[in-house]
Amino acid sequence: MLRKSRLNLAKQAILCAIVILLVFCPRSCPITHAWSVSGHQAIASKACRLFPGRWGDFFRYYEWLLNETVAYPDTFYKGRDPAEGSRHYVNLEVWNASRPETGTLPSAVETYGRSMADAIKAGDWNKVLLDAGRLSHYISDICQPYHSTVNYDPVTKSGIRLHAVWDAAIMTHLSEIRFISFIGTPQIVNLAEYALTLARQSYSFLVEINTTLIDLGQPWSSRLTEIVENRTNTAIIATTNVWHTAVAGSNANAPILPENKKLNIVATSLLQTIDVSRDSVFEFVVTDQLGVKVASEIRADIAGITLETESHLDLADPLGRYRTLLQANKLGGLGAVAEFIVIAQRSGYVPARLVVSVQVLGRPTGQPDYMIYVSIVASIFMLISFVLLVREYRKQAPM
Numbered sequence: 310m311l312r313k314s315r316l317n318l319a320k321q322a323i324l325c326a327i328v329i330l331l332v333f334c335p336r337s338c339p340i341t342h343a344w345s346v347s348g349h350q351a352i353a354s355k356a357c358r359l360f361p362g363r364w365g366d367f368f369r370y371y372e373w374l375l376n377e378t379v380a381y382p383d384t385f386y387k388g389r390d391p392a393e394g395s396r397h398y399v400n401l402e403v404w405n406a407s408r409p410e411t412g413t414l415p416s417a418v419e420t421y422g423r424s425m426a427d428a429i430k431a432g433d434w435n436k437v438l439l440d441a442g443r444l445s446h447y448i449s450d451i452c453q454p455y456h457s458t459v460n461y462d463p464v465t466k467s468g469i470r471l472h473a474v475w476d477a478a479i480m481t482h483l484s485e486i487r488f489i490s491f492i493g494t495p496q497i498v499n500l501a502e503y504a505l506t507l508a509r510q511s512y513s514f515l516v517e518i519n520t521t522l523i524d525l526g527q528p529w530s531s532r533l534t535e536i537v538e539n540r541t542n543t544a545i546i547a548t549t550n551v552w553h554t555a556v557a558g559s560n561a562n563a564p565i566l567p568e569n570k571k572l573n574i575v576a577t578s579l580l581q582t583i584d585v586s587r588d589s590v591f592e593f594v595v596t597d598q599l600g601v602k603v604a605s606e607i608r609a610d611i612a613g614i615t616l617e618t619e620s621h622l623d624l625a626d627p628l629g630r631y632r633t634l635l636q637a638n639k640l641g642g643l644g645a646v647a648e649f650i651v652i653a654q655r656s657g658y659v660p661a662r663l664v665v666s667v668q669v670l671g672r673p674t675g676q677p678d679y680m681i682y683v684s685i686v687a688s689i690f691m692l693i694s695f696v697l698l699v700r701e702y703r704k705q706a707p708m
């Protein structure tokens with residue numbers, strides 16, 4: 310009897326610990342990708358295609374790039390920015406705007422919505438597309454029901470973790486989803502409040518999802534496919550709404566889209582001289598006609614010597630920045646002036662070519678400099694003069 314009550318006490322203590330962990334454990338724990346990269350891309354692409362008017366043309370022109378920037382919050386910002394993780398969810402049961410560990414998604418949508426409007430006003434189209442990608446990502450994440458709860462990764466009786474199942478759900482059920490084909494006019498919304506409203510909608514599906522997959526132990530149901538369809542279409546509409554809110558907030562017109570897709574190479578470091586006694590780098594960005602950075606294939610050489618170029622990734626600006634390495638050990642044979650050439654190319658674009666005449670200074674270690682020869686000859690000449698002078702002095706000196 311005593312043993313049984315002790316066992317019960319132990320069980321209760323464990324249960325209590327689990328509940329406390331669920332409620333208070335901040336999501337430093339793994340996972341939380343929300344919709345796979347392809348799921349996010351499917352949503353962003355549909356939003357581009359449904360967005361009306363001139364701004365719709367702008368989003369469609371850059372659909373390929375938005376398909377990249379929409380993935381950055383998971384693929385790029387997460388490993389680099391400690392504040393990134395909590396931008397992807399809202400723990401509705403305990404949510405508190407002043408406790409970041411309970412989710413900063415609403416304020417992130419507000420912050421990047423304002424940032425996108427400012428970037429439009431400034432004509433910084435590169436930033437506009439980075440912010441538009443972030444906005445679509447965060448506002449779509451909150452349409453994934455398991456991004457609205459502390460119990461974000463429940464496990465079925467057979468041990469299947471459900472967060473990953475729902476992250477993959479758009480792609481798993483892609484052929485069954487009837488995507489919306491018309492959105493009317495996108496709405497201007499209060500961004501943070503809108504994110505919370507979507508979180509509450511997502512949360513309202515959790516009982517049904519958990520009952521089907523956990524309590525009843527069913528592998529899936531047609532009703533769950535309907536919920537995936539609902540959440541996907543909601544994410545598409547939400548993306549157009551947050552983009553529209555930023556566009557309307559800027560009060561600006563869409564830019565005129567260049568007819569010729571042409572790349573430019575813009576130097577961000579000087580290269581008039583190179584000192585070949587040490588390694589140096591040449592930094593540049595590749596942009597299109599609107600100044601939007603474009604990832605490209607780079608070829609660089611100096612006087613026919615092939616040089617390595619690396620993509621230079623930066624948290625604020627992940628795309629299209631490069632540095633060509635001018636390694637001293639490769640450049641020993643250069644003359645006084647050398648031609649430095651960089652070519653950037655990407656399919657669908659007219660390539661860019663940069664040609665610079667650079668003055669070559671110094672010599673790599675191990676190769677005596679011209680000045681050393683001059684000094685040696687001068688020293689020998691001075692020594693001979695000194696010897697001749699001493700001889701002359703001795704001749705003239707009285708014996």
Ligand SMILES: [Zn+2]
Pocket residue numbers: 341342343382383397446450
């Ligand atoms: Zn995410």
